Amino acid sequence: MYEDLATALPMKSHYSVVMGDFKAKVGIQTGIESSIGPHGYGKKNHRGQMLVNFLESQGLFLMNSFYKKRPQRKWTWRSLDGKSRNEIDFHMTDCKCIFEDVSVVNRFNTASNHRLVRGSLNIDLKLERGRMMRSTLRPTLFQTNAGGETFQLQLKKQFDALAPTLNIDEDFENVVNILKEKGNMFCRMRHRGTKFELSEKTLEVMKARREDANATPSELRARTKKIRRLIRKALRRANTKAIYQAIGQNRRSKVFKVKSVSNYLGRSHMTKLRTHDGKIVTSMSEML
Template identity: 25%
Template sequence: MNDLNRKPYRFGRLPGEQGPRPLPSDQGRVEKLATGKNSCTTKNTQKLKLAKNTLTVGTWNVQTLWTAGKLELLRNEMKHFRYDIVGISEVRWTGKGETPNGDFIWSGEESSHMRGVGFLLSTQAKKALLGYNPTSSRIISARFDAAPFKISVIHVYAPTSSSSEEDIEAFYNDIEEALTKTDKKDILILTGDWNAKIGNDNTDWKSVMGKYGYGDRNERGERLLEFATVHDLYVCNTKFQHKPNRKWTWASPDGIHKNMIDLILIQQRWKTSVTNCRTFQSADISSDHSLVLCNINLKLKKPHNRPQKGCRVDVNRLRDEKIKQSYSVVLTKQMKDIEPTCSLEEHAKKIEQAIKITVEATVPAKRTTKKPWISEETLKLADEKRRLKQLRNVSLEYTQQYKGLCKKVKRSARQDKEHWIQDQCEQAEKV
């Protein structure tokens, strides 16, 4: 089955051709004869319920979003996966804030395009977001309404191995400060590029990591494990037995050196809720880091009282004489109903209400199209690049083709943005 045509999936077996299975009725009959019980229906119902209440948290170092169309390419790539909250490292955007549609929040430097962290949110996560705190260009935290408790997620981007010990200690002090601002009742999850190798030996660290780590441990890895011990955290990446290519999260350009440095940590009392955690090498964003996703048996809550969206009026339609005349007639009628004896404050409110009623009754709403400015051609090139990523280790020819497509995608996205800006300018001139 073509990888590009697959629907978003969780962990486990991918959708595809599967062999025949015994009918549920036959399974129940055999089970009843053997054990005297029939729990087939109960088990199936429970599994469906667990799948529905699964929260998927992730981390990914994309190396940069400071290139034309990179965020749109990230959104397009994540359509291949089921996710709720994904921490993004090396955003390289300045300032802090959120995108207009609210699916991406970030925290960066004031002026330089260095470091930067953020969260990519699903539609459900956007609705459950209670607030976020852009601490620095290395740390951002967000709080979500969930069941059975609210969830606080902290995403980090640790200093590289070339940084000094002072930088490392300052980084962990900043995390300590961020932890003090979280509610003690919240379920705490930490994601990020920790630039630390914790290895696969958990002899002295069984409370904070499992026995399925990867590679060797370094000093930065020991520092991370000490931090996890103090705060009763557990490294989810080490809990499950996976193939090596589902463990390591970073690879050198030549593919020789591989490390597990992008990690997801959760409070130890909630580690039994973690059902899987693995790396996805198929995810492609032109980065030497891989996407890590973790499934947790938690549920984001839906807001009961959604804020009503304001009516977007096309003011330019008032230039039409018929609409203008109709607007004037209705507004005059509405103004006559206002009593002159009311107070100044009430008078102002009634005038505002009269204008609002008149606009809704006479002026057509503004039609907005939610089409991304990036072209279909660029997205097709990105999908082809994704396919070649899986083949680049087969031969040198595929490697060269992959590098060539990386350049083509960047060039095509840059041209798309230039065309979009030009179209916006032309539309503004017409208005």
């Protein structure tokens, strides 16, 4: 099942929502699992840990665990004798902001030992349409004048060498890939924000934290603290590096921008003055 989902999820889509019976008890959140919210139910089992590992690897969120409900509104499956109740039916997505609520519907006869799980979504179509139409490649005037002819020539060469296939989807994908490749070559995107890479040691600790399902709570807490400490160090190193680069390149960023005397006087310079007899003077010597 997880192999099929891992194959389907990379397919291009605006949002990904996965729903169904996973026969896994995820339980409550432990440690730094970003895919699990603070409002879980029950105790995690081995299949639950497998599901959590899958969510972490695919960047998905278990939406059932992000909304606080009474225990009787959390369980989704009941055994035939009525003694066991577990939460094994889930809603998952790669974008938490589109969900407003996930809850069990009590008064609904499904003729099954599973209860209906309802997810409420709110998608601003106007806003999302604007985001989809927004271009990520915006060439400057210099790039347009300098590389326009070369860009067209490169595209022509690529399209002439492109062999058609019997699959229209594959042909379309090939055209899109060529446009993206050449577009990124001539109009490089400007990335914002500070990027930093985690060290091998940090990645190893995070991997051990995810894969060790038999770790005790004290061991999990110790690893969690260690991961947070290593991430803080990596972020601090990245910020320090960015500061030194900004100083070396003489960038007037918000952090290092110093108000020069000329700018300060230019903004506060007095242009005219009314004297005691009502006369307006504009000469600097008269105003002084």
